[in-house]
Amino acid sequence: MADKSSRALVIYGDGFAPLVTSSHSDLHSFASLSCCGFLSLRDSPPSENENEREVRELAQLLDAFDYYISLKGGENETDSEREPKEALPVQKISERFMGLSAALITASSTGIRSFARDIGFTVLQIDELIMQSNTGNDHPKRPCHDLSVTSELLQLLGFSKGMVLEKAQFDLVFFHIRANETVKVLKDKMAVRTDVEWLNKFVGEIMQTVNSQEEIASRLLFSTILSYGIVSEKDCTGSTASLAPMKMNSDLSLLRPRQSYTMKQGIVLSHIRNHHPMILAQWQNAVTRRDMSKEFTFSEIKQHGCNLSMLSDRFLHEVAFKLWKAPKYGA
Helix, strand or coil, X not given: CCCCCCEEEEEEEECCHHHCCCCCHHHHHHHHCCEEEEXXXXXXXXXXXXXXXXXXXXXHHCCCHHHHHHHCCCXXXXXXXXXCCCCCCCCCHHHHCCCCCEEEEECCCHHHHHHHHHCCCEEEEHHHHHHHHHCCCCCCXXXXXXXXXHHHHHHHCCEECCEECCCCCCCEEEEEEECCEEEEECCCCEEEEECHXXXXXXXXXXXXXXXXXXHHHCCEEEEEEECCCCCCXXXXXXXXCECCCCCCCCHHHHHCCCCXXXXXXXXXXXXXXXXXXXXXXXXXXXXXXXXXXXXXXXXHHHHHCCCCEXXXXXXXXXXXXXXXXXXXXXX
């Protein structure tokens, strides 16, 4: 635990997990310095479209799954013991976590933006950040892969010129990007392609910037989350990205305890999927543990990560705890 309150930056790469290869050295370097694990998700409804999946998985990360389902009219199974017939009341993130101020930055659908606003996030557009990062430089129309938003992200968290400002605009900045999305900027005069190469360089630049500034490195909790995006039934059959325990013929298998990622508030969740979880790497200098993972891949983290899997809903609570905005959850 840090001796001073921290601030958090979360990069959420929707659909990036299957795209990472051995050549993405910055992502692997980040994982090798981090505490790694998995965030388990619920099964997708059969009739779900891509926009619904995107919002539903984000809702789980932000611990607002029941609220999301209530907006859908209780069409799917919730985590509570009742099926809501109307929208549940919204508890803002600042109310849940001791005044936590949070921003979500995205170029995604209206659904993502409106849902985040509903639960108390300030929503910013990625193109606004890119325009700010390009203001005043000598090459306002340089290629998209050269554009940087690192300094703007850090300034939102009160980190400026290697110093930690006493007050910050936000305690938490959640940066949401989709794989292979084209972000148009300056009335279509520029376009940023958020492919895995872009993400690799982006994470590397953040780490390089923060590591060169010792005071910031000890106060920034930096998390990168990669998901698999759309996962079809065919992908699930015989998948190597599986959390399911090995089958045992012995009667002792009946004594295997239920894993905590399949439960919430003492209620067993029947709709948790045991495959294709989100992949998480989390780093804060001299605060987070460092495990033996050397690559940002499912197989490497399953073998060498120290966190194994937790329910995705618990992620936000764990971050809030490290920011001194919530009590400790679990062990």
